[in-house]
Amino acid sequence: MPHLGLSPEEWQAVALSARVALCATLVCLPLGIGAAYLLTRRGFPGRLILDAFVQMPMVLPPVVPGYLLLLLFGTQGPIGGWLKTHFGIVIAFTWQGAALASATMAFPLMVQPVRLALRMMDGRLEQAASTLGAPPWRVFFSVTLPLAIPGIITGAVLCFTRSLGEFGATMAFVGNIPGVTRTLPLAIYSYSHVPGGEAPALRLSILAILLALVALLASHLISRRAERLLGYRAHAEP
Amino acid sequence: MLSLDLTARRGEFELRARAEFGTGVTGILGPSGCGKSTLLALIAGLLHPERGYIRLADEALVDTQQALFAPAWRRHMGLVFQDGLLFPHLSVRGNLRYGYRGLPPGERRLGFETVTDLLEITPLLERRPAQLSGGERQRVALGRALLYSPRLLLLDEPLASLDQRLKEQILPFLRRVKEEIGIPMIFVTHSQEEVDYLADHILPMTPGRLGQDLAPAR
Numbered sequence: 001m002p003h004l005g006l007s008p009e010e011w012q013a014v015a016l017s018a019r020v021a022l023c024a025t026l027v028c029l030p031l032g033i034g035a036a037y038l039l040t041r042r043g044f045p046g047r048l049i050l051d052a053f054v055q056m057p058m059v060l061p062p063v064v065p066g067y068l069l070l071l072l073f074g075t076q077g078p079i080g081g082w083l084k085t086h087f088g089i090v091i092a093f094t095w096q097g098a099a100l101a102s103a104t105m106a107f108p109l110m111v112q113p114v115r116l117a118l119r120m121m122d123g124r125l126e127q128a129a130s131t132l133g134a135p136p137w138r139v140f141f142s143v144t145l146p147l148a149i150p151g152i153i154t155g156a157v158l159c160f161t162r163s164l165g166e167f168g169a170t171m172a173f174v175g176n177i178p179g180v181t182r183t184l185p186l187a188i189y190s191y192s193h194v195p196g197g198e199a200p201a202l203r204l205s206i207l208a209i210l211l212a213l214v215a216l217l218a219s220h221l222i223s224r225r226a227e228r229l230l231g232y233r234a235h236a237e238p
Numbered sequence: 239m240l241s242l243d244l245t246a247r248r249g250e251f252e253l254r255a256r257a258e259f260g261t262g263v264t265g266i267l268g269p270s271g272c273g274k275s276t277l278l279a280l281i282a283g284l285l286h287p288e289r290g291y292i293r294l295a296d297e298a299l300v301d302t303q304q305a306l307f308a309p310a311w312r313r314h315m316g317l318v319f320q321d322g323l324l325f326p327h328l329s330v331r332g333n334l335r336y337g338y339r340g341l342p343p344g345e346r347r348l349g350f351e352t353v354t355d356l357l358e359i360t361p362l363l364e365r366r367p368a369q370l371s372g373g374e375r376q377r378v379a380l381g382r383a384l385l386y387s388p389r390l391l392l393l394d395e396p397l398a399s400l401d402q403r404l405k406e407q408i409l410p411f412l413r414r415v416k417e418e419i420g421i422p423m424i425f426v427t428h429s430q431e432e433v434d435y436l437a438d439h440i441l442p443m444t445p446g447r448l449g450q451d452l453a454p455a456r
Binding site: 122124125127128129130131132133134135136138139142143146147229230 | 282283284309310311312313314315316317319323325326327336337340341382383386
């Protein structure tokens with residue numbers, strides 16, 4: 001493994017962060033697309049409540065969702081206890097728990113761009129598809145989803161980078177256990193509190209900045225390419 | 239063929255329509271904003287009427303008294319929109335095949351090449367909608383609806399967004415579709431010239447009203 005001047009413990013934190021962020025993004029993708037679709041295309045009672053609930057993690061102090069996750073998914077909690085007695089699964093204080101905390105916090109960032117993409121889309125294209133005999137599921141997969149791709153990519157990248165940076169909820173839900181739940185931000189925090197930790201803290205901070213820049217650049221390039229493929233830009237005759 | 243008697247509401251606007259449509263081409267002629275597009279959307283199944291019924295041959299598509307409403311995708315009609323509404327992420331071929339692909343082969347009444355030749359769009363198949371001119375786009379939209387072998391073809395001012403030269407380019411294609419394929423059509427327009435050229439029967443429409451025996455709108 002290339003070390004780039006990082007110690008094994010520092011690498012462990014980076015690799016753990018990547019794993020947690022990837023899992024959180026994979027969880028958020030289908031759920032976020034579903035929520036965005038419900039919020040833009042379907043009128044139902046309780047829509048405002050769902051809307052507020054989806055936005056909530058963005059406006060709450062992160063430690064609050066983290067604490068609620070601990071109450072629900074802790075081994076004594078209603079869901080955590082049930083999972084433990086029936087499946088022997090423990091989420092609290094594991095890396096899977098860190099992924100759950102990250103997913104919860106990053107969820108609004110997944111939903112928002114997809115929602116915007118759906119709202120900007122000409123809904124009559126979906127109507128055109130239905131007059132061509134496409135049942136709702138086919139309209140969704142053949143028209144709605146492909147046309148929302150730029151928003152989905154942006155959402156996934158924001159979700160991934162937000163998960164890389166997750167701190168408060170992770171700390172409250174799964175703690176700061178080296179090699180288990182000590183992700184990049186938690187490692188930086190820990191290093192900054194011990195004597196002689198300035199250098200590793202700075203190295204990891206620079207790495208975090210680089211990762212964020214790369215992710216933003218990648219999302220920009222990918223969504224621009226997707227927009228061109230979707231015909232959002234007029235192009236010259238071949 | 240198609241018969242309807244209904245009341246629909248869109249915000250402040252109220253539409254009352256009662257009519258029988260035969261085979262051939264029926265032209266609905268009326269000024270902009272009289273509810274022509276609303277009427278077609280009701281027939282296609284994109285809007286729910288407040289009350290009334292729509293029947294195609296012996297099949298009830300909508301009957302509010304029986305709480306019956308067949309969704310658009312089960313009605314097997316073609317609708318050509320004013321601005322074509324081609325799928326921007328699909329090639330011309332992908333657009334043309336969209337409805338065609340979903341049909342069981344036995345229900346495909348027109349061959350793919352028959353339609354692309356008739357509309358002279360064969361050279362455009364690999365292009366994207368963004369690379370088409372307005373007239374080409376409308377021909378592809380018409381081809382997409384035809385390849386779905388609809389029981390009834392609804393045309394919502396398909397020429398309105400085109401200039402005079404392009405109109406004259408498309409009208410003969412519509413006439414060819416009428417003469418060579420014989421699908422019943424309902425053609426909505428505000429142009430007397432177009433209905434004279436294309437329609438077998440003409441139904442005049444006034445704001446919010448279709449059907450001569452109905453009281454005019456307030």
